Amino acid sequence: MYAEARLSLSPGRIVIYLLLGLYALYFLFPLYVMLSTSFKTLDEIRTGNLLSLPAQPDIDSWEKAWSSACTSVSCGGLSRFFWNSMKMTLPAMLLSTFIGSLNGYVLAQWRFRGSDVIFTMLMVGCFIPFQVVILPMARLLGMLELAGTTLGLVLAHTVYGIAFTTLFFRNYYVSVPEELVKAARIDGAGFFMIYRRIIFPLSLPVFMICFIWQFTQIWNDFLFGVVFGGSDAQPVTVALNNLVNTSTGVTEYNVNMAAAVIAALPTLGLYLIAGKYFVRGLTAGAVKA
Amino acid sequence: MASLSIRNVRKVYPNGTEVLKGIDMDIDDGQFLILVGGSGCGKSTLLNTIAGLEKPSEGEIRIGGRRVNEVPPKARDIAMVFQSYALYPTMTVRENISFGLGLRKMPRPEIDKAVKRVADILQISHLLDRKPGMLSGGQRQRVAMGRAIARDPELFLFDEPLSNLDAKLRVDMRAEIKLMHRRLGSTIVYVTHDQIEAMTLGDRIAVLKEGVVQQFGTPQQIYDAPVNLFVAGFIGSPSMNFLRGRLLPLGTGSAFGLRRDDGTTMPLPLAGTAGNRRLTSWHGKEVILGIRPEHVTDAAFGSRSGLQIGNQPTNVEGLVELTEPTGPDILAVTRFNGARVTCRVHPRAVPMPGKRLMLAFDLANALLFDPATEQRLAY
Numbered sequence: 001m002y003a004e005a006r007l008s009l010s011p012g013r014i015v016i017y018l019l020l021g022l023y024a025l026y027f028l029f030p031l032y033v034m035l036s037t038s039f040k041t042l043d044e045i046r047t048g049n050l051l052s053l054p055a056q057p058d059i060d061s062w063e064k065a066w067s068s069a070c071t072s073v074s075c076g077g078l079s080r081f082f083w084n085s086m087k088m089t090l091p092a093m094l095l096s097t098f099i100g101s102l103n104g105y106v107l108a109q110w111r112f113r114g115s116d117v118i119f120t121m122l123m124v125g126c127f128i129p130f131q132v133v134i135l136p137m138a139r140l141l142g143m144l145e146l147a148g149t150t151l152g153l154v155l156a157h158t159v160y161g162i163a164f165t166t167l168f169f170r171n172y173y174v175s176v177p178e179e180l181v182k183a184a185r186i187d188g189a190g191f192f193m194i195y196r197r198i199i200f201p202l203s204l205p206v207f208m209i210c211f212i213w214q215f216t217q218i219w220n221d222f223l224f225g226v227v228f229g230g231s232d233a234q235p236v237t238v239a240l241n242n243l244v245n246t247s248t249g250v251t252e253y254n255v256n257m258a259a260a261v262i263a264a265l266p267t268l269g270l271y272l273i274a275g276k277y278f279v280r281g282l283t284a285g286a287v288k289a
Numbered sequence: 290m291a292s293l294s295i296r297n298v299r300k301v302y303p304n305g306t307e308v309l310k311g312i313d314m315d316i317d318d319g320q321f322l323i324l325v326g327g328s329g330c331g332k333s334t335l336l337n338t339i340a341g342l343e344k345p346s347e348g349e350i351r352i353g354g355r356r357v358n359e360v361p362p363k364a365r366d367i368a369m370v371f372q373s374y375a376l377y378p379t380m381t382v383r384e385n386i387s388f389g390l391g392l393r394k395m396p397r398p399e400i401d402k403a404v405k406r407v408a409d410i411l412q413i414s415h416l417l418d419r420k421p422g423m424l425s426g427g428q429r430q431r432v433a434m435g436r437a438i439a440r441d442p443e444l445f446l447f448d449e450p451l452s453n454l455d456a457k458l459r460v461d462m463r464a465e466i467k468l469m470h471r472r473l474g475s476t477i478v479y480v481t482h483d484q485i486e487a488m489t490l491g492d493r494i495a496v497l498k499e500g501v502v503q504q505f506g507t508p509q510q511i512y513d514a515p516v517n518l519f520v521a522g523f524i525g526s527p528s529m530n531f532l533r534g535r536l537l538p539l540g541t542g543s544a545f546g547l548r549r550d551d552g553t554t555m556p557l558p559l560a561g562t563a564g565n566r567r568l569t570s571w572h573g574k575e576v577i578l579g580i581r582p583e584h585v586t587d588a589a590f591g592s593r594s595g596l597q598i599g600n601q602p603t604n605v606e607g608l609v610e611l612t613e614p615t616g617p618d619i620l621a622v623t624r625f626n627g628a629r630v631t632c633r634v635h636p637r638a639v640p641m642p643g644k645r646l647m648l649a650f651d652l653a654n655a656l657l658f659d660p661a662t663e664q665r666l667a668y
Contacts, residue, residue, distance in 0.1 A: 113303065179375035187389030187440075188363035197388070201379035227317050 038062065038257035045253050061254035065262055069255050071242035078259055081239035085219060086266075087150050088124060088235055092157035093214040098163070099158070100165020102210045105199050107166070108173035119170060130223045135158060141228055148230025156228055157218045164217075165210045172206040173199065208277030216267045236263045243264030291353030291366075291443040292318045293339070293478055298348035300334055300500075308334045310500040311348070316478075316493055318353075321470050323491035324480045327523070331500040332480045333401065333448060339478060340446050343363050352444055362390075365444070368437035372449040374429045376421035382432050383417040385438045407435040410469075427458045434466075438473070446478040446629075451486065463489060484524045488512065496520045514656075518663040521579050521656065527620060530585065530630045532578045533660070534569045541566045543668075545578050545655070549605055552624045560653040561668070568657075568668050576666065577654040582620060585632035588649035606645045607632075623647060 012111070021086045038061055039044060039054040067077035106112075107119050137156050138147070146152030176199065184194045225235040244256050271278070293316050300309040308331045337343040339350060341362035350357050357365050368389075370640050376385050382403055390400045408414040411431045421429055430450065437445055447466075451459045457496045467490055470477055481487055486624040487494050488508045496503045496511065496519075504516045515521035521529045534554075542562035546554040562568055568601040607623025607630055614620075621640040625648075632648060634640050657666040 177373050177375060179371040179373050180377065182337075182340075182386070183369065183371060183375035183389075183436075184377070185342065186340060186362045186367060186369050187436075188392035189388075198377050198379070 034261055038254050040254055062258040065259035066092040069243050070246050071239045072246055078236055078239055078262055081234055081236040084233055088153045089218045092154045092218050095158045095160030096165050096214055097210040099162050100170045102170025103166040104173050105195055107170045114211045115161055122163045122166050134227055144246055146171050150233040152228050156224050161214050168206055168210050205277055208228045208274050212270055212274055219267050294351040296349040298345045301346045308500050312502055314495055314505050319476055321477045321492045323487040323494045326497035327489040330497040332497050334450055336446055336480045340369055347475045366442050367444045367446055368440045368442040369446040370433045370450045372435050374433040376432055378421055381418050381420055386436050389440050403439045407439045411435045426454055445475050445477045449481055470545050516665055518658050525581055527582050527631045529579045530582050532628050536576045540571045548626050557652055564667055575660055577658040577660050582631040583633045584651035584654045586649050587634045587638040588647040605648050607648050609640045609642050609644050609646050612640050
């Protein structure tokens, strides 16, 4: 009965699959064009069809995008900026996630007078757009003499990210029975011991969510990068923009496409590796004791 | 093991709610204290206060004669078993049991010995390497107990440990907790809302309501001589019957004027009131008669079988509304003159819903309450 029901394609099902197929095409189509164009030569792009596959896959444009394309004044490709982004994103992601985890642990399991007020204020922080933060953040980074450095960007992204990570962790830890913490206190564990031995080991799914969320947010950010990055710490998003906008006569679509894919690759990869945790974690309910 | 002494403990929350309104009680070394009451009566707050998880606003708690108000939970030498068991989900059973021992810097060989000991006692040796998620409710319960026993504390605290188990398992574990108490001689404070657990387990019961100890005593004292209507109605299953009526003079004693459906009053002589002057001031006034279901039975069958019932048949007929056969006897819920009376009837009396049943009251075991103050009248 069950197998039959699964096999039968009712009209409703067919419509659903058709729609899903259309949506998938809609999103995959640009990716396809980007990838196929990036492997074509400039001649082929000019003469050929936008939709055709490259006649002779050619990786010159990738090499150029990575190591020799010009971004405004310098002509070293994206590689330097790619590593800038890594040096900014990884520490900021780790820092903001761990701080968010501790915050969430306190706000969920060690309620104190005013903890709900603090939580509400942090929630409001999630709704403050980047643009609002830019001026005060610029002043702060200037005073700390961190303007134009990777460290400054790490600080900006960490501070901005804490609101989100705290929200994620707090809402996850609220579902951890408070009796667990009580039992551990009676067993003799202190604040950090309880975190390390009991709360942290429960947190893998929510850590994954936060890692993905923060990595994507920080990696894809343009505004902080362009404002606080200066020329030395410029992240790959800003460099990509410069690369595309730097024209030396002919627009090298193949190089632009390759550069765009390079800039998007880390987040894409992260989703492929850890995406299942993202989906699972978003729906993760109470922790079963 | 240690004695426990609670002196005038009050707990007021920042929003002004007074959860505990001056609690006083003492138990000796090795006694089993039950805190019982409905939800919101403060029993769990009191337990948390003893554990040190909450601070009392006022008053003093002494464990083994030592004042512990300022002592953090871990230094009070207590162990607690929670309703949800609160097993650490990412640790194995072995790690769960040894966690507290390790934190107390017990040497490894001794920890292993302690784990083995409790695992043997509770028959959970085969579960030691499993995670709590792989255990059944009863097994988790055992592990939670094991974690407490392994610590060998001065005082055990149980917070409704059996509420999440099914009925059969609950009865089994109840017996095991009692056996464990006999074997270890430990001092136990046990919170429950289940009056059967309270009666069967406790050496002392404290009945709480709205942050006040209504009565503190042995289970039998509380069952036989509840101090007020609340305790009388709370302890005992099925609940005590309450009937309203006037107290009448009868000879040198008193009688309870039982109103019948037809409006006439039948005086039921109260045993032990002859020549007793303490009730005379109540003559003519409204009182509440409390009588437990086992002291109300079917008059016809009672006299036929020559059962010892304290009083002769009452000529009061109740209309049987509902019967609940329990096996050894049948509980018949009868109704007369607006009052509902549950009586315990021998199965051979065959009460049938819709039929009338002549009731007999054993008034030697009846209690009188003041309808205004709800306190029991001593006589």
